Amino acid sequence: MSAVNVLVLVHGITPIREASSHSRQYEDFVARLCARSAAVRDRLLSTNHAQILGVEWGHELPLSGPDTPDQFLTRAENRLVDCVSHIAVREDSSPDNHLLRPGSEFLSGFTRGVTNQIKDDLFLLGFTDIAYYCSPDGEQAVRRRVYTQVLELLRPFKNAEQVRLHVVAHSLGMTVAFDFLFGLFAPNDHYGNRPPDFIHENRNAPELEAAVEDYQFWRDAANPDPPAADAAPKRLVLGSTTSFGGQLALLVMRKQALVERLARQEPLDPTVIGIPMNGPPRWKNFYDVDDVLGFPVRRLFAATGTIQEYQVDCGGASRAHSGYWSHGGVLSEIASLIEDNLGN
Numbered sequence: 001m002s003a004v005n006v007l008v009l010v011h012g013i014t015p016i017r018e019a020s021s022h023s024r025q026y027e028d029f030v031a032r033l034c035a036r037s038a039a040v041r042d043r044l045l046s047t048n049h050a051q052i053l054g055v056e057w058g059h060e061l062p063l064s065g066p067d068t069p070d071q072f073l074t075r076a077e078n079r080l081v082d083c084v085s086h087i088a089v090r091e092d093s094s095p096d097n098h099l100l101r102p103g104s105e106f107l108s109g110f111t112r113g114v115t116n117q118i119k120d121d122l123f124l125l126g127f128t129d130i131a132y133y134c135s136p137d138g139e140q141a142v143r144r145r146v147y148t149q150v151l152e153l154l155r156p157f158k159n160a161e162q163v164r165l166h167v168v169a170h171s172l173g174m175t176v177a178f179d180f181l182f183g184l185f186a187p188n189d190h191y192g193n194r195p196p197d198f199i200h201e202n203r204n205a206p207e208l209e210a211a212v213e214d215y216q217f218w219r220d221a222a223n224p225d226p227p228a229a230d231a232a233p234k235r236l237v238l239g240s241t242t243s244f245g246g247q248l249a250l251l252v253m254r255k256q257a258l259v260e261r262l263a264r265q266e267p268l269d270p271t272v273i274g275i276p277m278n279g280p281p282r283w284k285n286f287y288d289v290d291d292v293l294g295f296p297v298r299r300l301f302a303a304t305g306t307i308q309e310y311q312v313d314c315g316g317a318s319r320a321h322s323g324y325w326s327h328g329g330v331l332s333e334i335a336s337l338i339e340d341n342l343g344n
Contacts, residue, residue, distance in 0.1 A: 003343035004160040005043050005239060008150055009054045012171020012245065013293065013321075015126035017078050019060045026054030029168075029325050036335035043342050053153040057145045057176070058129055069141040073132060077125050085120040122292070129172055130247060134254060143198055144208065146176055151214040158217065164239035164343050165274075168334065170324060171293060174246030181238060181273035183215065184222050190272060222274065238274030239341040242334045244286035244324035245294035252300070267302035276306050283307045284337050286330050291320035308333075 009029065011022045030052060034041035044051050060071040082088055089097065132138035157163050169177035183196035194200055198215055202208040221235035252258045252268070261268065275282050283303075287294040289311060298309040312330055314323025324330050 002160070003162040003164045004051065004157045005164045005166060005338075005342050006051045006153060006157070007044055007053070007166045007168070007338070008153065008177070009052075010146065010167065010169040010173035010177050011055065011057075012169070012173040013126040013129045014059050015121050017074075017081065017125065019062045019064075019074055021061050022056060023054060025325055029331075032326065032331050033335050033338075036332055037339045039339045039342060040335055050156070051153075053149060055146050055149050055173070057142055057149075058132075068145050070132075070138070070145050073129060077128050080124045080128065081120060085124060086116045087120070118292075126293070130251070133172060133175070134251070140201055142176060143179065144202065144211075147180060147198055147215065148208070148211045150180065151211050151218070154218060155214060161235070162233055162343065163218075163221070163236050164341065165236065166239045166241070166338050166341070168242045169246070170243075171245045171321065172247060174243040175248050175251045177241070177243075178248055178273060181241070184219050184236065185238065185274040186272040187223065188225075237343075238282065239343065240281075240337045241273070241275070241283045242285075242337060243283070243297070244330065245288070245291050245321050246285070246297065247293060247295060249295040249297050249300060262300075268300050270301045270303045270307060275301075275303065277302055278304050279306050280340065281306060281308045281337055282341060284333055285309045286312050286324055286327075286333075288312055288314045288320045288323070290314075290317045293321050 007030075009022075009026050011025070014020055014022075030044075034045065058070050059074045060066045066072045066075065133142050154163065154165075167177050167181065182190075183198055186196075195203075195216070196219065199212050202212050205212075218236050222237070224234060252262070258268070270277060270283070283306060285297050285307070287296055287309075291314070296309055296311075298307045301307055310330070310333060312324070312327055314320050314327055
């Protein structure tokens with residue numbers, strides 16, 4: 001069977017105030033990846049990047065204002081910084097602003113540089129992305145933005161014998177990608193008698209009619225009805241997934257069913273996103289112990305061999321959350337994972 005391989009790159013938290021694009025980061029990453037594997041280069045670049053997508057979400061792009069609900073995050077987070085950051089409050093001369101100084105000034109000065117950076121940069125410009133995605137409005141807006149981009153990439157390959165999807169996701173993008181894959185690969189009994197959330201929530205939105213139809217098409221390709229025999233290849237498979245600096249270990253707490261499963265000390269099922277329980281590696285996760293937003297995840301799942309995990313050093317606390325994209329060891333492991341799962 002001839003397989004078409006597609007690569008989807010999903011960024012995560014972007015803790016900066018300026019409107020930004022991740023295109024340069026994506027291009028550099030793909031170039032470094034292809035330099036490590038001729039097979040990956042030949043199979044993914046054979047159609048002038050038509051099989052590669054760098055997703056943009058959650059922040060407006062340079063030279064354009066917000067045009068989707070999720071892109072208002074940039075300006076909303078900047079407003080938070082202007083109102084509640086340490087510097088903004090310290091410089092406020094309002095008679096309603098009072099400063100009390102209990103305790104040791106030396107101790108306060110010693111810790112303030114660290115705590116202010118965590119609160120003002122990481123939380124106000126970063127954790128707010130997580131809070132947004134955990135809200136019903138934010139979750140729907142981000143999913144619409146991300147899913148439509150991926151589905152547009154897949155649309156030309158509907159007649160292919162098989163499509164092998166490779167996903168590389170960073171930070172909160174790891175959770176967004178997990179949710180996208182869950183909607184495609186999770187068995188029907190996980191949804192009862194209704195379709196996945198993206199289809200259920202958007203079936204009456206005219207502007208998303210094509211995306212909803214595409215999502216159902218690819219879900220049917222991944223879950224044929226009646227089920228295909230074990231030996232029969234499916235038309236959509238997860239070739240590989242890579243994650244780094246992610247918060248999935250925290251965000252499993254969004255769902256009551258998962259909370260109860262964890263409370264019963266039951267492992268999670270990797271097959272719901274297309275990862276077999278046993279076999280060679282299909283998912284590699286990377287984390288840096290200095291990255292306060294990056295967590296291990298492998299031990300949560302009932303998998304033997306198919307999920308591999310790596311502790312890495314991205315070069316100190318200042319690069320701990322962003323350095324994965326250019327880390328040589330991470331790139332080599334991702335290249336080998338994709339190469340081993342390109343199919344025929």
